[in-house]
Amino acid sequence: MSQINVKTLKQDFPILSRKIGEHNLVYLDSAATSQKPQKVIDAIVDYYSNHNANVHRGAHVLGDEATELYEAARKKTATFIGARIPQEVIFTKNTTEALNMVARGYALKNLTKDDIILTTGAEHNSNLLPWLAICKQIGAKLEFLTITDAGDISLAELKAKLNPKVKFLVIFHASNVLGTILPVKEICDLAHQYDTKVVVDGSQAVPHLLVNMQSLGCDFYAFSGHKMLGPMGIGVLWGREELLNQTEPVAFGGGMILEFDLVNPRWMQVPDKFEAGTPNVAGAVGLGVAIDYLTSVGMENVRAHELELNDYALKQLANVPDLVILGSQDPKKRTGLVSFTVNSIHAHDIAAVLSEQGICVRSGMHCAMKFHKDLDLAASVRASFYVYNSNEDIDRLVQGLYKAIKVLKK
């Protein structure tokens, strides 16, 4: 049983008390972006109201305060994900930027023609397109692990596909379409037998699961602040220190140069060499407070709560006629989300009729175009849960679906 009292906790999120028409808002799109607790909103206002200055620059009080706040957020983030040292945490705009940094700054120079990048058939475009782009540039191959009907990958297939030519294995930690949680530790152990570097898209995992970079054993890991109660515009790239040292910066500008020279300019150490230009200090501060919030709730409680929601949602949705759930039927194999299709009704229409009833879900391909294409699915509906959702929200969803089906069934 989770220790979360949703009724009380919901009051921390101002947006959740708004109405859509005459309906109370039911927000089931946290996998796209989570809502923000008042504490996070206050922290951003406080930063701009009382401490705003550029970091790592002017020697004045505000500059020092801003720098201290920024670096404290880095430290907090490092502790939260079990990084060995805070310098392994690089602040980015989001997961997409972080993954592009690995692809262009590290993978590009460690990849030759005929090498292979192995990935899964259910990656988000942000963890597919950067790799496709460098493969095209180098002439390397992009190969895919099959997604099973249960929404999983097969470790046997992984074993069979790994070989010394596979320089990178690029995987989601938790799928944004299926919710599937991959056994990253086991996967890394297999990959490292061939010295294959493992890059993990953790954007759907960090908000929902307790993650630890030491025990996961991967080489690079990326996630976004806005999906974990933090603000938009702040994300994280974590990498093992020795690999980050070998990674080239992909953005050049203020704050990343140590010594100017036209021939041999010297870059700052990690993380500064990757953070050219004025960073999103307020975003980092907001992320730090979001981490405090999640820590006070307890990530084990977040997980337990979502398991209860998953269990309830899978059972309730199974009763809806013509509804097909994508991926595993086992709530434990998922983070808090369920994607589904309803026979002959387009996902976009379902979402629109739900929206008229104040219920927000995602419809479309969820940026997983390859996955939908492989399954010959035009689109699917995704309901995703977080700490502030309750069984009542799922009841509203199910009632809304019955109405949508009534309106739209041909």
Next chain:
Amino acid sequence: MTNNFYREQLMEIYKNPAHLGTLATPTVQVHEVNPMCGDEITLQLSIQDGKIVDAKFAGSACAVSIVSSELLLEDIKGKTLQEAKQITKEKLLNLIGITLTTSRVRCATLSLEALNNAIKKYENTK
């Protein structure tokens, strides 16, 4: 204009679009996609003496896209290519007759994009 797309009249069109299907011998055919929601439609035109004599659409599309395609194709039948080219996004949205939310305007205009591309394609191959 009302703002409820899912009202009866439009739902009738959605459930029985007369122009859904394929032409035996289309003069020109295009395929368009809307990456936002995964809609894709194939639009076929039969053109004789500069006039659109028949038109069909097919594909996987949401209700807004289906209704918009149906109303557009109904409207262009018998029109010259020049007349068809005059149809603007605003005119099409007027045909549908309801206020669409931001995310649905793209769904509605997919058919118009397809029509314009089909005419361009036809004129380029002439």
